[in-house]
Amino acid sequence: MTEMLLEVSGLKKAFKTGGGVLTAVDGADLTLRRGETLALAGESGCGKSTLGRMIAGLTPPDAGSVKLSGTELAGLSHRALRPWRPKVQMIFQDPFSSLNPRATVARILEEPLIVHRRGSVGERRREVARMMERVGLRPEAAGRYPHEFSGGQRQRIGIARALMLRPELIICDEPVSALDVSVRAQILNLLADLQKEMGLSYLFISHDLSVVQHLADRVAVMYLGKIVELGGRDRFWTAPSHPYTQALMAARPLPGTGQRLRDKDILEGEMPSPIGPRQGCDFRARCRCAFAPCAGTVPGLRPAGPGHDVACHLVPG
Ligand code: SF4
Numbered sequence: 001m002t003e004m005l006l007e008v009s010g011l012k013k014a015f016k017t018g019g020g021v022l023t024a025v026d027g028a029d030l031t032l033r034r035g036e037t038l039a040l041a042g043e044s045g046c047g048k049s050t051l052g053r054m055i056a057g058l059t060p061p062d063a064g065s066v067k068l069s070g071t072e073l074a075g076l077s078h079r080a081l082r083p084w085r086p087k088v089q090m091i092f093q094d095p096f097s098s099l100n101p102r103a104t105v106a107r108i109l110e111e112p113l114i115v116h117r118r119g120s121v122g123e124r125r126r127e128v129a130r131m132m133e134r135v136g137l138r139p140e141a142a143g144r145y146p147h148e149f150s151g152g153q154r155q156r157i158g159i160a161r162a163l164m165l166r167p168e169l170i171i172c173d174e175p176v177s178a179l180d181v182s183v184r185a186q187i188l189n190l191l192a193d194l195q196k197e198m199g200l201s202y203l204f205i206s207h208d209l210s211v212v213q214h215l216a217d218r219v220a221v222m223y224l225g226k227i228v229e230l231g232g233r234d235r236f237w238t239a240p241s242h243p244y245t246q247a248l249m250a251a252r253p254l255p256g257t258g259q260r261l262r263d264k265d266i267l268e269g270e271m272p273s274p275i276g277p278r279q280g281c282d283f284r285a286r287c288r289c290a291f292a293p294c295a296g297t298v299p300g301l302r303p304a305g306p307g308h309d310v311a312c313h314l315v316p317g
Contacts, residue, residue: 004070005201006032006055006169011064011074013050020275024050026225027064029301032169037195037202039216041209041248043271047225048205052171055203056090057081068169086116086165093174095154099146105132105157106142112164127164135160135190152183159190163198173205188214209252213237218307221245224274224282227301231308241310243287281313289314 013025025047032038040048053059055066057073066074073084092098099108109128113119119127129139135156146154155175162170172191176184192215194200206212212219219236221229221244229242240246247267269286272278281299284290293313301309302317 002033002035004031005034005036005068006030006203007065007067007070008051008055009065011051011054011066012062013047013054013059014062017275022275023225024274025054025061028222028225028227030220030227030230032201032203034168034201035195035199036217037204037215039204039206039212039219040222041206041212041219042222044207045271045274046222047274048207048222049173051222052090052173052203052205055169056088056171057085058090086112087167088169088171089162089165089167091155091158091162091170091172091175094178095151095158096146098158099154099161101146104143104145105137105149108146108157109142109160109164112161116165118165131160131163134194135163136186150183151179152186155179155183155187156190159187159194163194166198167200169201169203171203171205174207175204176211177206177208184211191215209248221248224271226282226298226311228283228311229309230301231305231310235305235308239305239308241304241308241315242283242312243289243314244283247286 008031009029011025011028015022015024028051030038040051042048050059054061061074064074065072068084068087071084073081106128109131110124113124113127118124128142132139132142137153137156137160146157149157176187179187188211191202195202202215204212204215216233218230218232220227221242223244229240229245240249251267267286272282272285280295280297281287281290284294287294291313299311299313301311302315304310304315
């Protein structure tokens with residue numbers, strides 16, 4: 001059994017809005033072992049990105065715990081967090097908006113090393129060239145600007161930047177959803193190769209289950225700020241248990257046909273508003289299995305099999 005790298009428990013985040021308090025993440029629990037890929041799946045707006053940003057230390061949580069290699073990071077001051085920041089890095093959905101348009105690639109990649117005072121000028125330049133080569137970019141292009149690259153190349157720059165500090169955990173937030181299908185496979189293969197080569201662990205955020213299927217060792221499904229199902233890849237694909245997961249699976253692209261059923265063809269109704277107080281199971285208005293207890297209490301995660309937890313009243317407590 002490999003070492004536990006990340007332990008998240010009871011993580012919460014709410015934002016004040018003009019219409020009331022918006023609960024983005026409502027008590028999330030998950031773990032990640034070293035070298036593992038955990039996919040975080042769910043519709044847009046379910047809180048996946050906020051959870052990822054809290055784990056990366058970019059958004060402070062309101063409550064809960066984030067432990068990296070056993071050390072509590074939630075609630076640490078900016079200064080106390082500094083030595084831990086290099087260990088957790090993010091790759092973003094839109095590489096163009098996340099790259100400084102006025103900086104050359106050399107500058108973008110060198111900057112994390114400068115901020116964390118790593119290496120001499122010469123060592124940093126050699127590391128930039130080495131990393132560009134590793135992600136499939138020509139080091140001679142280091143003097144060019146982000147707009148001079150294609151979308152796939154820009155995502156390679158984003159990946160290289162995330163790797164410059166030799167992180168242990170990378171949070172990939174929809175890293176291929178803005179790319180053409182042909183480029184997606186190249187980027188996913190690159191991420192898989194880098195994981196093997198550098199012993200990386202990934203928290204892979206995606207609304208697209210076909211992407212999740214490609215990479216994940218385990219899958220967590222999120223709905224309206226809560227994790228509703230968490231399980232190993234095989235169990236997840238063969239026996240999804242939560243009615244929401246089952247609906248997402250039914251909405252996957254059909255293999256070999258190129259056809260795609262949209263969520264709305266499978267899931268009836270909209271996700272409820274995350275603003276204001278709620279009661280009972282958040283999924284019940286869309287759930288074809290809802291019964292009386294679903295309106296009363298919020299189901300917590302409970303074991304549905306080995307390494308498989310489901311938050312649903314259909315699973316015996
Ligand atoms: Fe459906 Fe009830 Fe399970 Fe919620 S708790 S998913 S409403 S059966």
